[in-house]
Amino acid sequence: MAYLEPIAVVFGLLCVWFTIRQNIWCWPTGLVQVVLYIYIFAVAKLYSDVLLHFVYVGLQIYGWHHWLTGGERRSRLPVSRITHQANLLWMLLIAAGTAGVGWAMQRYTDAALPYADAFTTVASLVAQWLMAQKRLESWWYWIAVDIVAIGVYYQKDLLYTAGLYAVFLCLATAGYFAWRASWLKDRREEHTHEDGTHTR
Template structure:
């Protein structure tokens, strides 16, 4: 089920079959959760469904990833609060704020308030992230120890990696995928250790989607470079 990229790489058109497949998959997960299949809670089911749809829309560069992502932040905020992953819970609030910014930026952040194109991360941004991720991880770890977090170091590290990734995504930087991949590799065993099997599976799916996303965004970026 291929989706086409028009002559302008900013715009990605998803086919009707692709929309049906994505939404049907999400609906099946939600129904299974509400029926109690496999011990999945409704909150975890909705988090899985909205998260999967959101990431696929990001892969396809579709601007509707942002409102779906905002809904996903609410469900995961509740889920992480219940499982004492407090950094991840707080992360959802920051995601929400960055999601509002990213939505507006993708629509109007380009030249003359046009839609934003994929670009590379600047040297200044790399320097900022090189300082932010380790320093933030170190500081947040101590906070999580004080509040009796479940996995202070790993929770702090994934939080910082995810914040870096979300910032780059809101700027439509190609390298956002590298940070998502690094975070997802840690998230899968972390959530398994907290008994969140479905969420761990979701992040394994996210990891696969990230690999697809790198390829799709790189092709779109190269296409634009060839035209300019």
């Protein structure tokens, strides 16, 4: 595992870098990272993370396809936002999922840090789904995941991975502002087009 973790870190950094730039290569690089971490987390007995990364495999493939064809007329997908009500529902789902998964892991397995691990699992699934939809708010969920994950992996002596998530935290913050700028630019162009249409 000693040599696999740095390799997974490199692919994870590439994945986030490409994601910030809305580059489709974020999905294949992310897929490699996910497969490597399935093994790494199994050895570390972070079972919620193992389950999470199995689901990630499907989400990576879905996101890859959706970014390419999910826009109007099957064009590339633009950045969009969710409503305040939807955001509240996602947060409630994360809270309920963390409680349920954490309790199950604590009762039925020898999982380390079951509730913190459960939070990163459930919140990451929500963040990854929103990212596959290219929702701006996905970055807020990643920021929360990164903060908790740094502590979890540091305690489990996965120092490369803890360091990776510290970098992820910075990149997620940068990603939010980059995507927000893209969203604002699209809105300005849309309004300019509408104003031009109305004046003809």
